[in-house]
Amino acid sequence: MKVLLIGNYLPDGQTSMQAFKRVLERELPRLGCELRVLTPAQHALRVSRASRLWKWLGYVDKFVLFRPALAAALRWADVVHICDHSNAMYVPWVQRKANLVTCHDVIAVEASLGMVEGWQVGWSGRLFQRLIARGLGKAELVACVSHLTQRALLALHIVDSHRITTVLNGLNDDFTPVAPDEAARLIARFGLSPQDRFLIHVGMDLPRKNRRTVVQAFIALQQRAAASGTPAVVQRLLFVGPSLEPSLAELVQQHGLADRIDTVKNVSHEELRALYASATALLFPSLQEGFGWPVIEAQACGCPVFTSDLAPMNEIGGPGAVYIDPKDPAAIAEAIERAAPRLPEMRRLGLENAAGYTAAQMASNYVAIYRRLVDARKDGR
Secondary structure, X not given: OEEEEEOOOHHHOOHHHHHHHHHHHHHHHHHOOEEEEEOOOOOOOOOOXXXXXXXXXXXXXXXXXXXXXXXXXXXXXXXXXXXXXXXXXXXXXXXXXXXXXEEOOXXXXXXXXXXXXXXXXXXXXXXXXXXXXXXXXXXXXXXXXXXXXXXXXXXXXXXXXXXXEEOOOOOOOOOOOOOHHHHHHHHHHHOOOOOOOEEEEEOOOOHHHOHHHHHHHHHHHHHHHHHHOOOOOOOEEEEEOOOOOHHHHHHHHHOOOOOOEEEEOOOOHXXXXXXXXXXXXXXXOOOOOOOOHHHHHHXXXXXXXXXXXXXXXXXXXHHHOEEEOOOOHHHHHHHHHHHHHHHHHHHHHHHHHHOOOOHHHHHHHHHHHHHHHHHHHHOOO
């Protein structure tokens, strides 16, 4: 079976979507698929990201110059898999072949409809999201990465229920525990040692990632320890991602914790594994996710997880995670203290849970869908 994967435009910097594509590139040939991968090439875009033309020249690459390359590749394929719903605008161009789109979340579509608090979408963004929604509505099948994403997509009435399914994500890289000596070597550049007790948060500086609550929960933990005269469960907090925005950095300064809270960028995969493996726990109080990869990544590396008692986090984290109210920092601090004696058990249960999210199983599920779509075309259905 000849599978054409359509990936993301590299200048857009969608690293998680690029990782998802790489998993399929690696796994599908092992399952007997002939594979070609096509992404819009960077031809027109020759200005810096700061330029007002950056977005528009990118649109030229994605909407104009990409079309001939896609038409040529389409002649070869049996099935076309658009790896990210943000490229669903290509669906009308590929409908003569069996096709499906993976939908990772509908957050941007919801924002364009005014459904996401604090996210303002301009006119061009609203138009772009309408094109994406229209493409999803025309796809032969939409595969959602979580049951929550499927429910949210159905609630928007974009896709008919008989043309939607769920294929749970698998781990997008080799996330496994790291030997203590190796972990110590890898985390040393972040000023950490194996003896440090620290919380980790992984994610961008977006309102829905809820970094403020992470900081407030850490402050509450230090205050509880000071009041009781006992050592804090964790003494440091590490953000893997951008620097703290100014008002949050000011809050840290006000509480005298600037020397205990750090942010790190440009973390390699091996370093991220070592951070997960060395951390006391991952705190991930996200308000909205399509899947929530850090939950599974952390568990696969033996890191206990405290995450939101919201879908999809409470659907994928299994019995090893502790589910918390993402809007109550004091309650989060209390939950972390209460769970401290159970951290070894949380590690064990988390490892067991993460073992169910393999890239091989995800790819196998997609191959079954490809065959079904191709066979349906042959049968004239």
